[in-house]
Amino acid sequence: MKFYLQLVLLLSSTLFVFSCKKRATESKIELTELSKDSVIKKKETSKHFEYKYVIAPSGLNYRDFPNGNILGKFSWREKVEYLFDTEQTQKIIDNYEEVKGTWVAVKHEKDTVFIFSHYVSNSEPSFSNIKLYYADAYSKLKLKPSNKLDIRQAFVNVSESFNMPENFIHEKDLLKDTIHFNKKQRIEFLKRMNYSEKDTIFIYNIASGLVKKHLVKKTPLIACISLYSQIEEEYKEENYNQWDYQIGFNLGKSNHDGFAIIGKENPFIEKGLKPLVFKEMSLEMINNNIKNKLISKSWINDTVYKKYTSKYENIRSFVKMKNGYNNWSDLIFKNFDTKDSYHIYQSEGESSSKAPLEIKEEKPQYNESHQYIGRLFKNKPPVTFGFIWESFGCPQIHFLDKDELPILILCDNRH
Structure with a gap:
């Protein structure tokens, strides 16, 4: 009799559980089917867009x-x-x-x-999604306070894009200045960066305007210590942390110095850039540009600043300057035909300052140009850059087109 009661209770509980599971499944299906209709009805009663x-x-x-x-x-x-x-x-x-x-x-x-x-x-993206890096040329320098000679291979630093996993760099390597990655690490890096061994590193050399190519499969992947992590190297008692390293491609003893993009096709236009050089405006030139609605009437009455201009294709640029090459203001870029204006970042702050401009027929303050204008990318509008020096940030490249967002160079400017 006891066994019979246990059997009845077992069968009853089993049927109860099965029935509950069936109802729960049916309930879940009903909720799924009804949820879309219910949320759409909720929207129909709302007038907020x-x-x-x-x-x-x-x-x-x-x-x-x-x-x-x-x-x-x-x-x-x-x-x-x-x-x-x-x-x-x-x-x-x-x-x-x-x-x-x-x-x-x-x-x-x-x-x-x-x-x-x-x-x-809620807001539109502020910068282009073009992944543009710097290519640094081969260099030698002395470390302080040790005065040891530090030799730097030409390097494309992609640390800003690389989501480095924990323990990616082996603990035994954390005392090294430069680490050469093994095959397994390289495969993981390429997978996370969405690169292929068949890709190419395209480097636009700013000085020459030429494009150099390095095949990814033939270019070593390395990690090297940031210069800021090396300053107290002589007194260092602990291993480096893997976050002290910059990750990128070793280009050897090359003089490539400029912009780098990694992909399947060359995005750059050779010799498409030229230095941006300003010349002083005469009174007649100022009046003509006011008449053409490129600058405001206030420019004619401003006796404190000298006025300068430059042109590239149908783009006119204007700037005011006094007492020095980097004491400038009111930088304007305008399309001569459409009268469209183009915003160029030119704000100074704790970590940024205005770069000196190059003036025609005046001896430049530096041997190289800082500002450039022209066509850098295929199938893209002209660009300009080089107006602000950044100490704790990365520079921007501006398209002279209202529909194109500026490029924030992925410079890994860590301190």
């Missing part, structure tokens, strides 16, 4: 439902109409880091679609 900007460099998939089927892709910088937040959170791995967001509804033509909130912003 906002816009978001896509900040994912490669674009952003939109779906028929939160984490549902992919219907298409919004492009980088695209402006989308925000409808509502589903409040359904999710964690994903992006560039080997965990990020958290919610699924939000946006409008696409006449439909409601869903995107992941981590990849949109």
Whole structure:
């Protein structure tokens, strides 16, 4: 009798559990089917509209439902109409880091679609998604206070883009000034950077205007200590930390000094840049440019500053200057035909200062030019750069076109 009661209780509990599981499954399906309708009805009662900007460099998939089927892709910088937040959170791995967001509804033509909130912003991206690095030439210098000779190979530093995992550099290597990576480390680096051994390092040499090429598969990948980590090297008692190292490509004893891009096709135009040289404006020139609506009438009445101008194709640049090459203000770039103005970053601060300008028929303060103008990239508008020196930041390259964002050079300017 006891055994019979136990059997009945066991069968009853099993049926109860099975019934609960079935109801839970059905309930989950009902919630899934109803949630989209309910959130859309919620939106129909709202009169508030906002816009978001896509900040994912490669674009952003939109779906028929939160984490549902992919219907298409919004492009980088695209402006989308925000409808509502589903409040359904999710964690994903992006560039080997965990990020958290919610699924939000946006409008696409006449439909409601869903995107992941981590990849949109209330404001438009401020800088271009072009990954531009510096290529530093081969050099020798003496370290202080040790006075040891430090030889630096030509180097393309890509640390700003490399999401370095923990213990990427082996502990036994943390006393070395330069580390040559093994095959396993190289494979991991290329995977995280989305590079291939078939890619090429293209280097635009600013002085010559020529483009040099290095095949990735033939270029060593190294880590070298930042100069700022070496200053007290003579008194150092502990190993370096892996974050003290700069990661990049070793170009050997070459004189490549300029901009670098890594990819499959050469993006640069050889000899497309030229030094930006200003000349002083006569009274007649000032009046003509006021008449052509390129500068304001206030320029004719300003007796404190001298006025200078330069031209490139249909672009005119103007600047005021007094008491020295780097004491300038009111820098203006304008299209002569359309009268469009182009904003050029020129703010001074604790870590930035104005670079001296080059004036025609005056002896330059330095042997090399600082400002350049011209065509640097294929199928892109002209650029200009070199107006601000940065101590704790990276310089910008400005396109002379209202539709193109400035490029922030990935310079790894650590201190």
